[in-house]
Amino acid sequence: MVYKHIDRIVQTDVLVIGGGGAALAAAISARQQGGKVTLAAKGEVGRSGNSIMIGGGFGMDGQSASEVLGKQGVDATFTKERSFASIVEQSFYLSDQDLVERFIETLPDAFQPFLEWVEEARETVHFIPQASMWSISGRRLGNVLKHALDRNPELEVIEDTIAVDIIVQDGKAVGAVAVDVYSGKLLLIEAGSIIIATGGYQPFSLKSTNSDMNGDGIAMAYRAGAGIADMEFMLFIPTLLEPKSMKGTILPFLMTLPGAFPPIFKVKDGLGHTVAIPEELQGIRTKLNKLVMSWYWGHASVGNGLYYDFSERTDEEIIRAFDQLSQNYASFHKKGTYNKIDLTELLRHVLRERKLKIALGNEYSMGGIEVDANMRTGIEALFAAGEAASGLYGAFRGGDGVSEMLATGVLAGRAAGAYSRERVDEQAERLDPGLVDTITDRLLEPFSLRDGVSPYAVRVTIEQAADSGFHAVRNESGLRTLVDTLARIRKEELDKLSLASTGRTYNPEWLASIAVRNLLDCVEAGARAALLRKESRGTHVRSDHPEVNHEEWLVKIVTKRQGGEMVMHKRKPRTTRIPLPEGQISDIPDFIKSTLAAADRRSERS
Amino acid sequence: MKVTIHRYDPDADRGPFYQEYDMPEAEASQRTILDILHYLASRQDRTLSYYMHSVCNQGICDRCKVKASGTTVLTCAAVIRSEEPLLLEPAAGRMIKDLVVLEADE
Numbered sequence: 001m002v003y004k005h006i007d008r009i010v011q012t013d014v015l016v017i018g019g020g021g022a023a024l025a026a027a028i029s030a031r032q033q034g035g036k037v038t039l040a041a042k043g044e045v046g047r048s049g050n051s052i053m054i055g056g057g058f059g060m061d062g063q064s065a066s067e068v069l070g071k072q073g074v075d076a077t078f079t080k081e082r083s084f085a086s087i088v089e090q091s092f093y094l095s096d097q098d099l100v101e102r103f104i105e106t107l108p109d110a111f112q113p114f115l116e117w118v119e120e121a122r123e124t125v126h127f128i129p130q131a132s133m134w135s136i137s138g139r140r141l142g143n144v145l146k147h148a149l150d151r152n153p154e155l156e157v158i159e160d161t162i163a164v165d166i167i168v169q170d171g172k173a174v175g176a177v178a179v180d181v182y183s184g185k186l187l188l189i190e191a192g193s194i195i196i197a198t199g200g201y202q203p204f205s206l207k208s209t210n211s212d213m214n215g216d217g218i219a220m221a222y223r224a225g226a227g228i229a230d231m232e233f234m235l236f237i238p239t240l241l242e243p244k245s246m247k248g249t250i251l252p253f254l255m256t257l258p259g260a261f262p263p264i265f266k267v268k269d270g271l272g273h274t275v276a277i278p279e280e281l282q283g284i285r286t287k288l289n290k291l292v293m294s295w296y297w298g299h300a301s302v303g304n305g306l307y308y309d310f311s312e313r314t315d316e317e318i319i320r321a322f323d324q325l326s327q328n329y330a331s332f333h334k335k336g337t338y339n340k341i342d343l344t345e346l347l348r349h350v351l352r353e354r355k356l357k358i359a360l361g362n363e364y365s366m367g368g369i370e371v372d373a374n375m376r377t378g379i380e381a382l383f384a385a386g387e388a389a390s391g392l393y394g395a396f397r398g399g400d401g402v403s404e405m406l407a408t409g410v411l412a413g414r415a416a417g418a419y420s421r422e423r424v425d426e427q428a429e430r431l432d433p434g435l436v437d438t439i440t441d442r443l444l445e446p447f448s449l450r451d452g453v454s455p456y457a458v459r460v461t462i463e464q465a466a467d468s469g470f471h472a473v474r475n476e477s478g479l480r481t482l483v484d485t486l487a488r489i490r491k492e493e494l495d496k497l498s499l500a501s502t503g504r505t506y507n508p509e510w511l512a513s514i515a516v517r518n519l520l521d522c523v524e525a526g527a528r529a530a531l532l533r534k535e536s537r538g539t540h541v542r543s544d545h546p547e548v549n550h551e552e553w554l555v556k557i558v559t560k561r562q563g564g565e566m567v568m569h570k571r572k573p574r575t576t577r578i579p580l581p582e583g584q585i586s587d588i589p590d591f592i593k594s595t596l597a598a599a600d601r602r603s604e605r606s
Numbered sequence: 607m608k609v610t611i612h613r614y615d616p617d618a619d620r621g622p623f624y625q626e627y628d629m630p631e632a633e634a635s636q637r638t639i640l641d642i643l644h645y646l647a648s649r650q651d652r653t654l655s656y657y658m659h660s661v662c663n664q665g666i667c668d669r670c671k672v673k674a675s676g677t678t679v680l681t682c683a684a685v686i687r688s689e690e691p692l693l694l695e696p697a698a699g700r701m702i703k704d705l706v707v708l709e710a711d712e
Contacts, residue, residue, distance in 0.1 A: 210661065
């Protein structure tokens with residue numbers, strides 16, 4: 001073999017990296033263009049990644065649901081136009097509008113096959129006509145994805161395989177190096193085009209998401225030379241801290257949803273003070289409710305912690321509330337449970353303690369790989385889909401993650417499939433072995449170093465630094481400390497990672513060395529953008545700059561790797577129908593109020 | 607609390623053996639087995655291997671099975687409720703390393 005460390009070579013036309021909804025939608029849609037499609041997933045498709053972690057559903061505009069999908073009883077006055085305006089406004093105008101338009105146009109094409117799979121797999125979804133939204137649980141979404149894979153046996157699937165880096169030759173993505181998790185063997189996947197569908201990044205210690213949300217694909221694309229944008233925008237929702245065995249569940253968020261749980265608790269900070277949300281911002285039935293909680297609870301919880309207080313309620317009221325919660329999820333989960341959580345046990349905890357300790361947990365990252373409206377990145381033959389991409393939701397995700405993964409997956413699959421098809425007769429360039437060896441040498445380096453730093457320890461340092469400097473409410477000094485800490489880790493620790501065991505067979509510490517490198521690239525881009533952005537916008541909240549400053553900061557911060565260094569530049573979002581606003585708004589709550597008022601006006605007009 | 611864990615590293619060991627760890631009671635009580643394994647791997651023994659890639663930690667992905675004192679459980683869902691010693695062994699399937707297995711259908 002011409003390569004120093006490669007154990008196996010796979011050749012394909014389109015390589016899709018990822019194991020969730022975006023990857024599968026992309027792979028199936030690429031395959032429809034002909035050609036060989038290979039899916040490389042970190043875990044088992046339908047049993048890994050963040051698609052299975054969802055706690056909601058997927059929606060679209062009422063017009064398309066009625067006209068294209070033939071759904072009855074939907075609000076057809078919620079037109080594509082209104083849906084477009086709603087996404088762009090809630091993005092705080094950072095959406096690339098050509099992408100939003102393409103996304104909305106593609107939703108029916110993405111939902112139609114998905115709903116067929118749901119039916120074939122006899123999985124449960126509930127259609128809620130008024131919201132033109134389908135609700136589903138994560139586990140069942142995973143089952144649907146597994147079914148879709150069974151339906152498409154011509155897809156080559158390589159599971160339990162971690163892609164490490166993209167190989168770029170003469171400015172073009174030509175393949176990837178990957179690790180088989182169980183054997184530790186190294187794969188070279190040569191590909192005509194590559195779609196990254198690996199999800200977002202989550203650098204904090206409290207996890208409601210999958211354990212491996214390291215931003216693998218975002219970091220790989222960044223190292224390959226692509227731009228990554230909006231990395232400072234992290235979405236937070238209430239997440240459980242205690243009982244400790246249930247830590248990380250998003251049940252506290254679900255308990256804020258009207259219908260799921262009655263509003264029988266007060267939210268208090270660690271000093272016992274009630275954290276009040278102004279009346280006009282209570283009970284918002286759109287995603288903006290997340291931003292309201294993030295703003296008010298984020299400010300309150302600094303250093304103090306947060307809890308739901310039930311002390312003013314009787315046993316009967318609490319029991320009735322938990323009955324409602326249990327009923328609400330009964331068709332998706334085993335009776336009396338939510339995922340692994342025994343709701344009766346949680347109820348007993350609340351009856352005993354009269355409180356639930358919670359925190360704001362990071363569920364989603366708006367940032368990711370910069371793409372055009374066809375999901376093309378800045379690198380030839382490299383595409384991105386789903387949460388790994390940026391541009392659709394800007395500074396705040398006003399739409400659904402599942403809708404994003406399915407529609408952008410379809411778009412990326414079409415574009416990559418067409419790209420490879422157009423070049424089917426071209427002779428593939430001979431791959432320069434040196435490019436592959438550089439990647440594998442670096443990958444195996446921790447095995448040869450002695451007395452270095454454990455990747456486990458580096459991960460903890462990154463998480464703690466992110467917890468204190470990069471959380472829901474930020475300021476100059478906290479961000480500066482974070483940026484300095486990350487720079488120190490890069491300088492002093494990243495090249496000194498070493499491992500306790502020297503074998504490659506299922507070596508989690510080695511896998512952590514891949515993870516921390518990716519996580520560091522992502523959080524460093526995010527932290528530096530957050531330090532740069534001296535205003536508040538979407539989920540980026542600066543206590544020292546509460547104003548939403550359209551005059552200076554209605555720009556996206558794009559990070560690129562140039563000459564081995566992280567370089568940032570600003571650009572205006574791409575606009576099509578809605579001009580960028582001017583002026584300043586005093587803070588995030590005021591922006592939310594004006595957005596709600598604009599939505600009301602549109603609703604009255606139609 | 608005593609935790610005894612099945613160990614075997616095909617790259618280093620001649621055969622399987624059992625290793626005993628001591629967990630501080632406060633770190634074990636009311637935690638999941640996965641929490642305990644994370645604690646041991648990060649604080650006491652970085653060579654310890656268990657299902658650890660793309661873990662949901664919510665009982666959804668169904669991939670983190672081990673045998674806990676004889677019963678097959680998900681590490682993320684099984685909660686420690688007593689101070690009884692805990693024995694952790696690989697679940698059914700082809701044992702790869704320590705507590706890591708590949709199930710028959712994989």
